[in-house]
Amino acid sequence: MADKVMLKLENVCKTFNPGSVNEKSALKNIDLEVYEGDFITVIGGNGAGKSTLMNAICGTFPIDTGKIILNGDDITRLPEYKRAKYLGRVFQDPMLGTAPNMEIEENLALAYRRGKTRSLMPRITRKEREFYREQLSRLELGLENRLTVKVGLLSGGQRQSLTLLMATMKKPDLLLLDEHTAALDPRTATKVLELTEEITAENKLTTIMITHNMMDAIRCGNRLVMMQEGRIIYDVSGEEKKSLSVRELLEKFRESGGEINDRMVLS
Amino acid sequence: MFFDALPGAISLGLIWGIMAIGVFITYKVLDFPDLTVDGSICTGGAVCAVLMGLGVNAWWALIVAVIAGALAGLVTGIFHTLLGIPAILAGILTQLILWSVNLKIMGQANTPVDTRSTYVIITQLEAGWAILILFAFIAFIVGGLYWFFGTEFGCGIRATGNNPNMSRAQGINVSLDKIVALMISNALVALAGALLAQYQGFADINMGRGAIVIGLAAVIIGEAIVSRISINFAVQLSSAVIGAILYYIVYQFVIWLELDTEYLKMFSAIVVAIFLAIPYWKKTYFRNFIKKGKKPLIGGNADGGASGGAGETPEGAQNNG
Numbered sequence: 001m002a003d004k005v006m007l008k009l010e011n012v013c014k015t016f017n018p019g020s021v022n023e024k025s026a027l028k029n030i031d032l033e034v035y036e037g038d039f040i041t042v043i044g045g046n047g048a049g050k051s052t053l054m055n056a057i058c059g060t061f062p063i064d065t066g067k068i069i070l071n072g073d074d075i076t077r078l079p080e081y082k083r084a085k086y087l088g089r090v091f092q093d094p095m096l097g098t099a100p101n102m103e104i105e106e107n108l109a110l111a112y113r114r115g116k117t118r119s120l121m122p123r124i125t126r127k128e129r130e131f132y133r134e135q136l137s138r139l140e141l142g143l144e145n146r147l148t149v150k151v152g153l154l155s156g157g158q159r160q161s162l163t164l165l166m167a168t169m170k171k172p173d174l175l176l177l178d179e180h181t182a183a184l185d186p187r188t189a190t191k192v193l194e195l196t197e198e199i200t201a202e203n204k205l206t207t208i209m210i211t212h213n214m215m216d217a218i219r220c221g222n223r224l225v226m227m228q229e230g231r232i233i234y235d236v237s238g239e240e241k242k243s244l245s246v247r248e249l250l251e252k253f254r255e256s257g258g259e260i261n262d263r264m265v266l267s
Numbered sequence: 268m269f270f271d272a273l274p275g276a277i278s279l280g281l282i283w284g285i286m287a288i289g290v291f292i293t294y295k296v297l298d299f300p301d302l303t304v305d306g307s308i309c310t311g312g313a314v315c316a317v318l319m320g321l322g323v324n325a326w327w328a329l330i331v332a333v334i335a336g337a338l339a340g341l342v343t344g345i346f347h348t349l350l351g352i353p354a355i356l357a358g359i360l361t362q363l364i365l366w367s368v369n370l371k372i373m374g375q376a377n378t379p380v381d382t383r384s385t386y387v388i389i390t391q392l393e394a395g396w397a398i399l400i401l402f403a404f405i406a407f408i409v410g411g412l413y414w415f416f417g418t419e420f421g422c423g424i425r426a427t428g429n430n431p432n433m434s435r436a437q438g439i440n441v442s443l444d445k446i447v448a449l450m451i452s453n454a455l456v457a458l459a460g461a462l463l464a465q466y467q468g469f470a471d472i473n474m475g476r477g478a479i480v481i482g483l484a485a486v487i488i489g490e491a492i493v494s495r496i497s498i499n500f501a502v503q504l505s506s507a508v509i510g511a512i513l514y515y516i517v518y519q520f521v522i523w524l525e526l527d528t529e530y531l532k533m534f535s536a537i538v539v540a541i542f543l544a545i546p547y548w549k550k551t552y553f554r555n556f557i558k559k560g561k562k563p564l565i566g567g568n569a570d571g572g573a574s575g576g577a578g579e580t581p582e583g584a585q586n587n588g
Contacts, residue, residue, distance in 0.1 A: 058436070084438035097436070099429035102422075110426050113419055114438040120415075123422035166437070 006206045007034035007174055012066035026052040028230040039207045039221030048227040050210045054176050059083045071173045085115025088167030090180040097163030100152030107151055108132045111166035157188035168199050177209040214246045228256045269523040274394035280515035281401035282463050284508030289455035290482030291507045297428040297448045302358030305475045306365025307339040307453040311460025312470035313369045316378040325388050329461050336457020337450040344446030376472040380464055387465040413501040424448050477532050484535050485510035487542040
């Protein structure tokens with residue numbers, strides 16, 4: 001594994017609704033170094049700050065203190081749409097990742113132009129169309145023959161696979177997966193997760209994946225991070241991570257005062 | 268006679284059809300109910316009438332009016348994106364600003380356009396010609412917009428209206444796209460206002476009152492007619508024009524029946540309300556239908572998310588965002 005740092009978070013803090021009764025300190029002095037090629041799974045209870053961490057990296061909101069450095073560039077103050085150039089994202093809700101009233105190929109064309117200035121040239125070229133067909137055929141969902149179908153007509157699993165393809169087709173510096181299989185039925189979830197591993201391995205993508213599933217968290221990737229109340233409380237990689245068991249992980253979780261819910265143990 | 272008045276109704280419908288295309292862009296493409304139009308249609312008329320009064324050529328007056336409309340859209344866009352004001356309120360604020368601006372432009376509540384001794388592009392005195400010229404305008408506009416929304420940039424605007432979350436994640440500058448769409452929309456609305464001023468021979472401070480409702484009615488009626496035939500974008504744009512023509516034919520019919528035309532705005536509002544309610548009713552009815560145990564529907568719906576789900580959920584997602 002190369003030791004180049006792809007993402008570096010320095011003392012990142014975020015408090016929502018400061019000074020009000022709803023004040024919530026969502027991220028507390030987060031320091032994290034993600035190396036090129038890392039596949040990190042992030043676990044933690046509800047409200048632990050997993051999604052907040054991901055949104056902070058994406059620039060959905062400004063952070064209060066600290067720095068976010070991606071591939072050597074300080075992106076702390078970059079607006080969300082400009083960071084998109086470097087990031088691939090898949091959301092938990094399959095509805096969020098695609099434009100439902102637009103065609104499959106139009107969605108792909110939008111993603112293919114991520115980070116490029118959008119000109120007055122045609123939105124999609126004939127050559128691209130062949131490329132998309134080829135990419136879609138890898139999903140084995142038969143979408144390659146339905147290029148002009150509106151995405152709104154696809155199922156959740158199909159849409160999530162498509163979003164995954166859109167996020168990775170143009171290789172991002174960092175792939176962010178926010179419980180992207182949680183809203184799918186178990187069989188589809190497994191398939192999408194397999195596809196995720198296949199794509200990330202093939203393109204050697206640096207990936208951060210939030211999950212509620214302890215088994216997946218242990219099995220996938222080379223590094224595991226546990227969050228609790230806005231802090232990273234456990235960070236393990238390599239052999240140590242591989243040898244973890246769900247029981248040990250739950251033990252760690254309980255030690256740190258986390259509440260265990262059914263979703264972590266089952267599924 | 269009713270049929271004698273038909274050319275007049277059609278040409279008015281075509282003028283308002285241009286306006287309806289503007290409403291289509293904000294309401295349908297951008298998912299932004301823009302109330303600026305009540306003001307910007309009058310701005311277009313006022314600018315055109317005043318300039319022509321000063322001896323400016325009708326075409327130049329038209330061009331300046333279009334630019335004025337685009338600026339009105341820019342103001343609403345800035346209110347919404349830079350100041351974070353909700354869409355409807357941003358439009359209302361600009362509308363109110365335009366009320367003062369329009370009065371200032373004209374210096375009075377009403378400005379005549381001399382249609383007899385100066386050259387005008389269209390006039391109600393020659394409604395037949397007006398129809399031809401307006402058709403040419405609309406063909407040009409629909410063609411231009413069809414091209415524009417097929418480009419990378421135009422595609423980005425459609426994505427912005429469809430799913431702003433996804434658009435940002437794909438690197439689209441959502442704020443910029445909203446502003447550009449609002450400017451194009453209001454430029455078209457002002458164009459309609461300028462043409463209307465030339466056609467009827469005056470601009471009036473009240474000419475835009477309730478314009479949004481007429482625009483919406485045109486878009487909705489047009490959609491109801493065309494949606495089953497084609498989902499082609501150019502056809503959809505044209506459907507707004509067809510809706511506007513139908514609206515004015517009905518209007519003419521009401522006049523012919525010697526009904527009280529003062530009720531017309533109320534009727535338009537009710538028609539729009541009913542058409543907006545139909546999708547909601549359909550949804551409710553559909554759910555009841557499933558509850559009664561029509562199993563195949565549940566399967567098809569849950570799995571494919573095809574019919575009902577596809578229509579409902581994207582809107583839900585947008586509202587959340």
